[in-house]
Every structure is written in structure tokens, then in C-alpha cells.
Amino acid sequence: MINLLPVEKKNEPAYQRWVKFGSIVVLVCYIVVTAGWLGYWLFLSGREVKVSAQVESLTSQVRQLSEREKLLRLEFLRAKNIEQILASRSDVAALLTKILSISDTIELVGWEYPGQGILLVTAKGTNAQKLEEYLEKLKGEMKDAHLVKLIWSGSTGWEAEISVGALK
Amino acid sequence: MKSFKDLKKWEWVIYPIGVVIIMFLSLQYLAGNQMLMQMSDRQKKVDEQMQLVTVLQNKLARLQQSDEDTIKRNIIYLEMVVPIRADLSLILKEVRTAANEGGMNVISYRSLGEENKISVTLKSDNIKNLQSVLTVLENMVPVVSISRVDYKLGTVDVTVEGAYNLTASAAAILSSPLPDAELELSKVKNLTSNYRVVLGSENNSTGSANQNPF
Numbered sequence: 565m566i567n568l569l570p571v572e573k574k575n576e577p578a579y580q581r582w583v584k585f586g587s588i589v590v591l592v593c594y595i596v597v598t599a600g601w602l603g604y605w606l607f608l609s610g611r612e613v614k615v616s617a618q619v620e621s622l623t624s625q626v627r628q629l630s631e632r633e634k635l636l637r638l639e640f641l642r643a644k645n646i647e648q649i650l651a652s653r654s655d656v657a658a659l660l661t662k663i664l665s666i667s668d669t670i671e672l673v674g675w676e677y678p679g680q681g682i683l684l685v686t687a688k689g690t691n692a693q694k695l696e697e698y699l700e701k702l703k704g705e706m707k708d709a710h711l712v713k714l715i716w717s718g719s720t721g722w723e724a725e726i727s728v729g730a731l732k
Numbered sequence: 733m734k735s736f737k738d739l740k741k742w743e744w745v746i747y748p749i750g751v752v753i754i755m756f757l758s759l760q761y762l763a764g765n766q767m768l769m770q771m772s773d774r775q776k777k778v779d780e781q782m783q784l785v786t787v788l789q790n791k792l793a794r795l796q797q798s799d800e801d802t803i804k805r806n807i808i809y810l811e812m813v814v815p816i817r818a819d820l821s822l823i824l825k826e827v828r829t830a831a832n833e834g835g836m837n838v839i840s841y842r843s844l845g846e847e848n849k850i851s852v853t854l855k856s857d858n859i860k861n862l863q864s865v866l867t868v869l870e871n872m873v874p875v876v877s878i879s880r881v882d883y884k885l886g887t888v889d890v891t892v893e894g895a896y897n898l899t900a901s902a903a904a905i906l907s908s909p910l911p912d913a914e915l916e917l918s919k920v921k922n923l924t925s926n927y928r929v930v931l932g933s934e935n936n937s938t939g940s941a942n943q944n945p946f
Binding site for chain 1: 751755767775777778781782784789791792796803804807813814859860862866867869870880882883885899901904905906911913916917919920924
């Protein structure tokens with residue numbers, strides 16, 4: 565085999581050849597990476613211009629329909645507000661219905677709803693035991709049922725004032 | 733000639749030095765133009781713009797699909813459920829309608845100094861009539877809430893509060909997606925589907941209630 569390398573190259577030490585070769589490899593890799601990076605930079609620049617134009621076009625189209633947007637947002641706000649009003653309302657009729665459904669053994673002479681889900685019930689019974697049974701029934705169905713006052717008079721008989729919370 | 737030969741001996745060193753110089757100069761050029769720093773900013777900006785494009789495309793599609801007359805009709809319906817300002821005469825009309833239907837008589841009524849609150853005294857011998865009155869009242873539009881009830885021996889004082897909505901207008905927010913008004917409207921319609929509408933003002937003393945048209 566004929567070796568065409570000049571004499572001084574043939575005599576070059578191996579480590580020098582490796583340094584030269586390594587430097588060229590590093591340079592080539594660097595150029596490839598930098599070119600890729602610059603390519604991506606150019607791609608991003610082009611994309612930025614394109615997307616900006618798209619945003620501008622869409623913005624102007626949406627602006628043309630801004631009155632419709634205002635109406636839709638108003639519809640949403642009003643509906644949301646109504647939903648909150650309905651959710652926060654105490655269902656007083658349901659409370660009274662519940663009280664009436666368990667008041668078959670006594671006579672309901674007073675019923676006060678002062679707000680905040682508290683009720684004051686005034687019940688009249690033929691004897692104190694009936695009123696006690698009624699209180700136990702209320703305790704089973706409602707929150708925080710307790711006796712406030714128990715009165716007996718010759719004209720009206722037994723009357724109990726009971727405070728109850730909301731439905732259980 | 734000898735010095736040239738000496739230099740030739742160090743030729744191999746020029747390669748790595750040259751590579752380092754090329755890399756150093758090019759990186760300095762890129763850093764000087766702030767290209768390295770701007771890369772992440774530009775990427776972030778493009779991502780944000782892309783998200784905005786998606787939002788705007790969806791928004792535009794929904795706006796184009798929606799019908800302005802239908803939205804206006806829906807708003808009128810919502811104003812009927814909860815008016816934008818309180819109307820005492822309408823609240824009184826609702827109470828009278830409920831009292832008539834529940835079999836109770838309106839003895840007196842008075843304003844409580846607030847634009848949406850009224851206190852009414854009703855009379856009936858049967859507490860079950862009160863139950864009917866309250867049920868009717870709580871299932872009427874315009875929506876009212878019962879804030880106080882005091883029943884004693886056939887006479888009842890009821891404090892009724894008319895709900896009202898101060899949201900008179902809304903602003904368009906360009907970069908914000910549209911809220912789901914249809915969903916909220918359908919929730920309200922479901923909640924008030926069994927409600928009855930009290931129409932007109934207190935001038936019509938007989939009072940009337942119609943089924944909810946929705």
C-alpha cells in the first residue's frame with residue numbers, strides 16, 4: 565500500500581493528530597448546533613409575525629360583536645345572581661309543612677319565624693305529657709329543638725313554647 | 733528558516749485555540765444581540781399568543797352562533813324573575829294573590845322603610861292556610877323571600893322581601909373567554925320551572941298569576 569502523506573505528517577505524534585481531529589469534530593458539532601438554534605430562532609420569528617396577524621384579525625372580528633358579548637355577559641351575571649338568591653332563601657313553607665306534619669297530637673297556637681332558620685313554636689296540649697311527646701318528636705325531626713317556656717293556666721290549659729332550628 | 737520550522741512544530745495547537753476563538757466570538761455576538769436571552773421570551777410570547785388565538789377563535793365562534801334577539805329575550809325573562817329595582821306594589825300584589833289563593837284575608841300592610849320590604853297582617857282561623865300562603869309566595873316570580881313570620885291565634889304578620897338585581901350592564905372583556913350563560917340560564921329555568929308569574933302592578937287590585945311561560 566502506498567502512503568501519500570508527507571514525511572513530516574507521517575512523523576507527527578499521535579496525540580497531535582488526535583488534538584487536531586478532536587478540534588475539528590468539536591467545531592463541526594458546534595456549527596451544527598448553532599445552525600439548528602438559528603433555524604429555530606428564524607422559525608419562531610416567522611411564527612410570531614403570523615400569530616400576531618392572526619390575533620389582530622380575530623380581535624377586530626370579536627370587537628365587531630362586542631355588543632353581543634356585553635349582552636351575553638349580562639345574561640350570565642343576572643342568571644348567576646338569581647341562582648345565588650334562590651339558593652340563599654330559607655324555605656319557610658317547608659319548615660311549616662314539617663312542623664304541621666308532626667303536630668297531630670297537639671294544637672299549634674303560635675308559630676314565629678324571626679329569620680336565620682330559627683322557629684318558635686307555641687303548642688297547646690290537653691296535658692303536659694302530650695307536650696313532652698311533641699317536644700321529643702320535634703327533637704327527632706329538627707335541629708336544636710328545646711323547650712323555652714311551659715305554662716299552665718286555668719283558662720288555656722297547658723302551653724309550651726319551643727324553639728327549633730332548621731330541618732335535619 | 734529554523735524559526736519557521738519551530739513554529740510548524742506548534743501547528744497542532746492552533747486547531748483547538750482556533751475553535752475556542754470561533755466559539756467565543758460567535759457566542760459573544762449572539763449574547764451581544766441578546767438573542768440568547770430573547771429566545772425564551774419569544775417562545776413564551778408565541779405560546780401566549782397561540783393561547784389567545786384559541787380563546788378568540790372559540791369566542792368568535794360562540795358569538796357568531798348566538799342570536800342577539802334570543803339573548804335579549806332571555807335577559808327580559810331574567811328581569812321578570814328578579815327585577816333590576818324593587819317594586820313594592822308588585823310585592824304587595826304577590827302577597828295579595830298568595831293570600832287569596834291560601835284562603836287568608838289581608839288585614840293591613842305597611843312599608844318597612846326599605847324599598848323592597850313590606851310587612852303584611854293576614855287573618856285566618858286555620859294555620860294550614862298560612863302554609864298554603866307561604867308555599868304560593870315562595871313559588872312566584874318576581875322572586876320574594878319571607879324574612880319573618882309571626883302567627884298567633886289566627887293572625888299572622890309576614891315580612892316579605894322582594895329580591896332585586898343591581899347588575900344593569902356588563903362590559904366586554906376582549907381576552908377573556910365567554911362565560912356559559914346558557915348553562916346558568918337553564919339552571920334558573922329549572923329552579924323556577926314550577927313558579928308562577930305575577931304580572932302587572934298594584935293598580936289591578938284583583939291580582940293575577942300566570943303559569944311561568946318558560
